[in-house]
Amino acid sequence: MKVSALCSAVWFSLRGVCSTNGEGGPPTFVPVKPGEIAALLRLEVALDLRQRAAWAGMLLYVVSAVYVCYLAVKGGLGLATWNALFWIILLFAAFNALTRSFQREDAGRQLYLYTLVDPRSVILARAIYNAASMVVLSLLSLLVYSLLLGTEVLENADLLQFVLAVVLGGIGFAAVLTLISAIAARAGNGIGLMAILGFPLVLPLLLTVMRASKLALDGVAWSITSTYFGGLVLLDVITITLAWILFPYLWRD
Amino acid sequence: MQRTQKNARIKLRSNDQRRDNEQLFRAMKNWWKFLGIGLLLLASIAALRIPLAPALVHVSPDRIAPGTTDITITGYNTAFTSGALVKLVNEEQQVCATSVSVLDASHLTARFEVPAGMKANLTDVSVDDLIYTGALFTEGLGAGITSAVCPETYPAPASFTFPNRSILYESIRNLHFHVPMWFTMIVLMGISVFQSIKVLGNNSLDNDLAAEMAARIGLVFCVLGLITGALWARATWGAFWTNDVKLNGAAVTGLIYVAYLVLRGSVQDAHKRARLAAIYNIFAFMLLVLFLFVVPRLNAIDSLHPGNGGNSGFNDLDMDNSLRSIFYPAVLGWILVGCWMYDLRVRAARLANNLDR
Secondary structure, eight states: OOHHOOOOHHHHHHHHHHHHHHTTSSSSOOOOHHHHHHHHHHHHHHHHTTHHHHHHHHHHHHHHHHHHHHHHHHHHHHHHHHHHHHHHHHHHHHHHTTTTHHHHHHHHHHHHHHHSSSHHHHHHHHHHHHHHHHHHHHHHHHHHHHHHOOOOGGGOHHHHHHHHHHHHHHHHHHHHHHHHHHEEEHOOOOHHHHHHHHHHHHHHHHHHHHHHHHHHHTTTTHHHHHHHHHHHHHHHHHHHHHHHHHHHHHHHH | OOHHHHHHHHHHHHHHHHHHHHHHHHHHHHHHHHHHHHHHHHHHHHHHHEEEOOOOEEESSSESSEEEEEEEEEEEEEOOOOOEEEEEEETTTEEOOOOEEEEETEEEEEEEEEESSSSSSEEEEETEEEEEEEEEEEEESOOOOEEEEEEEEOOOOOOOOOOOOTTGGGGGGGGGHHHHHHHHHHHHHHHHHHHHHHHHHHOOHHHHHHHHHHEEEEEEEHHHHHHHHHHHHHHHHHOOOOHHHHHHHHHHHHHHHHHHHHHHHTTTTTHHHHHHHHHHHHHHHHHHHHHHHHHHTTTTTOOTTTTTTTOHHHHHHHHHHHHHHHHHHHHHHHHHHHHHHOOOOHHHHHHHHHHHO
C-alpha cells in the first residue's frame, strides 16, 4: 500500500509537470528552475527587509519565552530538562515564525506570481528561505537560552554535534511547516489551524532531533550519533520532496 | 392464442428466473460481507472460548532446605490425579516425591526428602509433563547430588489451547481483538490516502467523500485499538499508558486524522475543501509511515511491545500455531467488516447528498 501510494503520487506529479510545461513547446521535465528560485528568494528577502517589525517580533517572542523559563526555573536545570525546554521553546518559535510564510500573501500578489512562475519554484524558494531564517532563529535562541539558563550543561557536550542538531532541526521544522502554512492560509483560518495541523507532523522530527541533541550534550561519539543525523537529513529531504510534489495542487484554485 | 399464452407464461417464468438469478447475483456480490461476519464471529467466539493450556502457577513455600519438606503446588486449568508424578529438577539432577496427596484438580501437596548439596540456586518443579521453571530457591548448595530415577511421564494428549504465559495469562485472548484493530485502521487509512490521490488527479467530490469516510471509520478503529490496548496494558504492564514507540505512533495517528477532520470542517467551498484535505492527507500519511516505521528503528531500544527491543515476537509466542490459526481469521474478519462499515457510510453520505440536491 505504501509503495503503491507513493508511486501514484509520483505518477500524478509527473503528469502535472508535463501538462503545465507542455503548453509552449514539447513537454519537458524541468523539476527545478534555479533562476526562478533565485528571483523568488530575492523577493522574499526584499519583503522581509520591508517588514523588519516581523523579525523583531519573532526575536522578541524567543527572548520573552526564554526569559519566562528563566524566571520559572531559576537555574539548576538537569541536562535532560535543559534539552527538552530548549526544544519546546524552539518548536513554538518555529510555529510563530512560519505561520507568517503564506499568511502575509494577498490575493493580488498570488495571482501575479501564478502567472509568472512555476509553483514548484515558489515552494522550493519558500522552503529554502524559511529554512535559512529558522537556522538563524534557532542559533539566536540557543545563544539567548545558554546566556540566561547557564552553560554548565554544555561543558561535556560535543558542541559541533549540538549545533548541527539545532541546524538540522530548524531546517526540518521549516520543511514541514512551510506546506502546512500554505494549507492553513488557503483554508483561511491561519494560526489556530496551523498549530492543529502542524503539531502531529513535527513529532517524528522533534523526537529524533531531541534524542540527537541529548546524545550530543552527553558528548557521545560520532559513530553512534551519525544514524540520528542521517535520519534527520532523510526526514528533511523526504518532507521537502513531498511538499514539492503536492504544492502545485494547492496553488491552482 | 394458446401459443401466445404459452409464450407469455414462458416469458413470465424466465423473468422470474432472471429475477431470482439477479438476487442470487446480488447476494454473491456481497460474499465478502458474509465472509467478514463469519470470520469475525468464528474468531471472536474461538478467542473467548478456547481454554488456556494447563500450567503450574504457584508453589508454597518458595524455598527448600535439606530435610523433609511438604510443597503445595497450584495449577491452572490442570487435572491433577492421584497418580501424579511430581519431581524436583535441579539442573541435570532430579528428586522424586515420596508421597503425593491431591487436594483437587488444581492443588496438590507433595512430600520430598530434599538432599543437601544441590548445584543450582533455583530448582524447577515438575508435575507430569508440566514444568514450573525456577520455582524454588534452594538452600544448602553443594557440588551436586546423585540423580534419582523417577518413573517416566507421558505427555498429555495434545488439545487445542492458547499458550499460558506468565504476566499475560487469560489476557492473551486480547491479541485477537487489539491487534486486528490496528491492521484495520492502517488498511482504512490506506484507502483514504488512495482516494485522496485520486482527488488530486480528477477533482472528484465523490472520491473526496470516500476519503473522508475511510478516515472517519479508521479513527473509530484507532479509538477501539487504544481502548483495548489501554486495558491490556493495565493488566500486564501496570499502567493504562506507557511511553512506548507504538503508543506514540497511535497517538500521533489519532491526532493527525482528527486534525484532518478539523481542516475539513474549517473550509466552506467543497472543491477547495477536497483539494486541501487531500494534500494534507497525503502529506500526513507519508510522514506517519516514516514515524511508524523509520523513527522506531532509530530509537530501537525502548518498546514494551512484542517483537521490539529484545521482546519475543509472534513466532516465539505461539509455537503450537493455535494463536495464529485464530489470529489471521480475526484480522481478515475485522478488515472486511471495517471495509463494509466504510462502504455503508459512503453510500449513506451519497444518498444524503442526493436528497439535498
